[in-house]
Amino acid sequence: MEVQHRLRLLSRIIGMKGPIICRAIVTVTQRSGQSYTVGRHLPPTWRGGASAGWCRSFSDVSARTCTALVYRKHGDPPEVVQSENMELPLMGEKSVLVKMLAAPINPSDINMVQGTYAILPDLPAVGGNEGVGQVLEVGSQVTSLKPGDWVIPRDAGLGTWRTTAVFNEVSLAEVPRDIPLLAAATLGVNPCTAYRMLSDFEALKPGDSVIQNAANSGVGQAVIQIAAARGIHTINVVRDRPGVQQLSDRLLAMGASHVIKEETLRQPEMKDFFKKCPRPKLALNAVGGKSATELLRHLQGGGTMVTYGGMAKQPVTVPVSSLIFKDVKVRGFWVTQWKRDHAHDERALSEMLAQLAALIREGKLTAPACSEVGLQDFRGALDRAMQPYMSAKQILVM
Amino acid sequence: MEVQHRLRLLSRIIGMKGPIICRAIVTVTQRSGQSYTVGRHLPPTWRGGASAGWCRSFSDVSARTCTALVYRKHGDPPEVVQSENMELPLMGEKSVLVKMLAAPINPSDINMVQGTYAILPDLPAVGGNEGVGQVLEVGSQVTSLKPGDWVIPRDAGLGTWRTTAVFNEVSLAEVPRDIPLLAAATLGVNPCTAYRMLSDFEALKPGDSVIQNAANSGVGQAVIQIAAARGIHTINVVRDRPGVQQLSDRLLAMGASHVIKEETLRQPEMKDFFKKCPRPKLALNAVGGKSATELLRHLQGGGTMVTYGGMAKQPVTVPVSSLIFKDVKVRGFWVTQWKRDHAHDERALSEMLAQLAALIREGKLTAPACSEVGLQDFRGALDRAMQPYMSAKQILVM
Structure with missing residues (x-):
């Protein structure tokens, strides 16, 4: 026993x-x-x-x-x-x-x-x-x-x-x-996830673009800011919701290049959109289901879609032709696994943390909107953390 | 004009x-x-x-x-x-x-x-x-x-x-x-496809295993033989059909390590199977739909599934958890694109052709079962080439 x-x-x-x-x-x-x-x-x-x-x-x-x-x-x-x-x-x-x-x-x-x-x-x-x-x-x-x-x-x-x-x-x-x-x-999970996904899958240069859904999530906001600091355009997909205009304005102020509603992504007008903006080399997916398929559809030939979440609780569906003839790559990322894989590579983690801290000091990377809550008020905080469309992350303060 | x-x-x-x-x-x-x-x-x-x-x-x-x-x-x-x-x-x-x-x-x-x-x-x-x-x-x-x-x-x-x-x-x-x-x-497409898929996606060593569906296809047969020559085990999935036992015997004689019916792949007995055989690092998919999902399910963590065909005319569906927590990689391959990408790399193509020719000379790689047909009899050949479960490839001889 x-x-x-x-x-x-x-x-x-x-x-x-x-x-x-x-x-x-x-x-x-x-x-x-x-x-x-x-x-x-x-x-x-x-x-x-x-x-x-x-x-x-x-x-x-x-x-x-x-x-x-x-x-x-x-x-x-x-x-x-x-x-x-x-x-x-x-x-x-x-x-x-x-x-x-x-x-x-x-x-x-x-x-x-x-x-x-x-x-x-x-x-x-x-x-x-x-x-x-x-x-x-x-x-x-x-x-x-x-x-x-x-x-x-x-x-x-x-x-x-x-x-x-x-x-x-x-x-x-x-x-x-x-x-x-x-x-x-809030440094250890979301900004690290964003940082690695922007670094490890496609060689992105200034002027390239990245598309992501769940753009308002903690990772999404970090992606916007880290990409902006590197001169990479972000195409940010959000679900329609009450106050979507304010949300869009907030993401644009944060450095988002474009904010697009999920419905718009399915419209023919996207063709015109991609005359002005390069097709993304990288798609970041935290949703799955149809939303992921839409991201894939707009990806550049040879590009990569990285899945790090599955909020829709639906699998990622990939057309065979996208794999064979467009050479899209479908991958996943889990920051916990990355940290375990690099447990003995002290420099990899410390270098990333130092770069993220530098962005924070320069005001280029801010924590997501947070609500500070005393530890004793945890029940309300848990409740709020589970509400849909919650824009503020609940932070327990001791 | x-x-x-x-x-x-x-x-x-x-x-x-x-x-x-x-x-x-x-x-x-x-x-x-x-x-x-x-x-x-x-x-x-x-x-x-x-x-x-x-x-x-x-x-x-x-x-x-x-x-x-x-x-x-x-x-x-x-x-x-x-x-x-x-x-x-x-x-x-x-x-x-x-x-x-x-x-x-x-x-x-x-x-x-x-x-x-x-x-x-x-x-x-x-x-x-x-x-x-x-x-x-x-x-x-x-x-x-x-x-x-x-x-x-x-x-x-x-x-x-x-x-x-x-x-x-x-x-x-x-x-x-x-x-x-x-x-x-029949050298330029199928054996080249098999060769590249076994070479370019996972570093396979003798003793490793590969799983594939459509194992009786031209590519499938080349995969079996090239893998066998490299000491790599193949787990070959075939659809149940009239004469499946003869088919299985033929693939085993060709060097297949295991031949499994698609239905068996869904049974719990596969757990015992993988006690004796290492889980595959690489899955080769020419079907799509459920068949592809089954291949994925048996893949080793960190492994790759390469899609080179879509006979079921259904997309590849990937569970989000396989991407995030199993780090499976979903890719595609098209030998025509490979040849275009390597059009100026004379050595890459000639080296592959030389290695394949060497295997052919040694009797380790044979053309798939073929029916030779005079050019004038093309109509019958086209007809036969479109029949399901056709084991013999139609070859026009001039």
């Missing part, structure tokens, strides 16, 4: 190490909701810190706690997510104690709670995959971070909706402290 | 050159079916040969003719294709007079006649895009070919269903004369 195994492991660690007597409290909670708390005095030979996350090496022997938004089963987020007090694991040599500052509620976080996402953490789990925190304390073997640094998660599944956390050094990346808090909190 | 323009051009050329008096006969036939024949005595200063295709430089001053299978409108091939006597264009400096030896009837030839193919020649047109011929005579500036050489077309649309033709040197590629005639006649 998982609990007994962990307890055996803990006993072995405690038996082997450490002169400091501390109270090791391990709260292991199973899917059933049962909770096991184990208290034990460590023997005097223990020197602490080898087993990341399980034991603490600092002198404050009382267990530290945090508040976290936890879900113990999958379901409707406002119902299954609850605020809980949790004891933090003890610090290890490679541990980093982080005070979370701000963490967004992204669509993928919602899908994870609902249990419909491609990767799901073991339950119970702390919600949230993105956010920024400040380092409070580091383990003895931590070399890349120091107290005061700002950090973001390197991978999905860390659980960022909490006040404090103990993470392993390798799961964190430093971000500069001179960018706005909300920009840092 | 096109005809008048050509006549003006001809007069100008004739006026500029040539001491030899010859009769230049130009038959220009328009879409309307009207035919213009122009006879003119060339002035005595003409030395011949500058305008490829229009004037003849050899001493035989009588116009040479050939028999060709011509279609003057699109429609049902056995109805619209007819045998005609045509006058050959005169030889130019870069012209090559070719006696055609054998030319297959491929599905794409049928679609061209029907008017449903992606590229269509101006009408009237000579049918056929593939075949082998022997060089009879070359223009004064031809350097790569000499009389006696065997040649195949470098591009689609040359019109190979004919007894003799005058082609430009750049539209021909030499093939070795020590391979069987039928292998040479």
Whole structure:
């Protein structure tokens, strides 16, 4: 049994190490909701810190706690997510104690709670995959971070909706402290997704164009701004909705070259449109279904469509002739996989973060419209994050 | 008007050159079916040969003719294709007079006649895009070919269903004369398609596997044999049909690792199958629709599906999750485009042809089952080429 195994492991660690007597409290909670708390005095030979996350090496022997938004089963987020007090694991040599500052509620976080996402953490789990925190304390073997640094998660599944956390050094990346808090909190997923999709699939030069649907999404807005900074035209497709003119104006002010309603994309007038604007080499699809097929139809011969979302819950349908005679390439992108594939390529991630931070400093890349919400008001924030046509991203502030 | 323009051009050329008096006969036939024949005595200063295709430089001053299978409108091939006597264009400096030896009837030839193919020649047109011929005579500036050489077309649309033709040197590629005639006649499209698809999309090593539908097609058989020669396993999907066991035996004898009926591909037993056989890195799709989706489903994460045909006349449908979380790549391939893209890369084509010829000599690559048919019996051959489940390719022999 998982609990007994962990307890055996803990006993072995405690038996082997450490002169400091501390109270090791391990709260292991199973899917059933049962909770096991184990208290034990460590023997005097223990020197602490080898087993990341399980034991603490600092002198404050009382267990530290945090508040976290936890879900113990999958379901409707406002119902299954609850605020809980949790004891933090003890610090290890490679541990980093982080005070979370701000963490967004992204669509993928919602899908994870609902249990419909491609990767799901073991339950119970702390919600949230993105956010920024400040380092409070580091383990003895931590070399890349120091107290005061700002950090973001390197991978999905860390659980960022909490006040404090103990993470392993390798799961964190430093971000500069001179960018706005909300920009840092929303840097790790959407701008990184936009940056990679604009960089890794087609060699785009100034004057080339890119077409995207869901142009008002977090990724969509980052695509508009990063492309504009590189001199690349964006053709931004939005669904018709109340206030579509204001939305269009906002995207144009942000650097969008063109904003087009989805219905217009099917009209013959698009032929005239492409007399003035080069056909896109790259299409970015977060919708699927008919919307994706329309993007494909306007793509330049030899161009690539990259799918990073499927809001319409319909597959991507590709005419055989587009593949054979137009040589269109149909690909997918998942920033989490990219980060995993580049886990040992420190430079790839840090270079991207540095370039994005530079754009932020220059005012060329701003965080999407955000609503800051105190952690305690999470239920309303979850509710709002699930509304259609929500233009403001909900950000939990700790 | 096109005809008048050509006549003006001809007069100008004739006026500029040539001491030899010859009769230049130009038959220009328009879409309307009207035919213009122009006879003119060339002035005595003409030395011949500058305008490829229009004037003849050899001493035989009588116009040479050939028999060709011509279609003057699109429609049902056995109805619209007819045998005609045509006058050959005169030889130019870069012209090559070719006696055609054998030319297959491929599905794409049928679609061209029907008017449903992606590229269509101006009408009237000579049918056929593939075949082998022997060089009879070359223009004064031809350097790569000499009389006696065997040649195949470098591009689609040359019109190979004919007894003799005058082609430009750049539209021909030499093939070795020590391979069987039928292998040479069917070398340029299907084996080249198979070769490129196995080479250009995934880095396959011995032990890797490839899955394909339409495994009994010309390309399918070439894929089986080229893959077997490289130590790559093939999982060959065929539709259930009368005599499927004999078909399966034939493909296995040819080097197929596995032959699977399309229905089986949807069964849970495939899970056990993939315990013994590595999941394919590459899927080759000539069908589309559900068959393509099934191939995709069994593809290895990060693998590629290449579509080169759409026999089911249904698009390729790709689940969003396969793109994002499995990183499958969906591509297309058209050997005609490859040849055009590599028109100035002499080595790329000749290297491929040499490697394919080597496999043929070693008995590792054989032409698909063929029925040789005299050119005059073309109507029956066209009929048979359009039957479903036809295992024998119709080859016109001149």
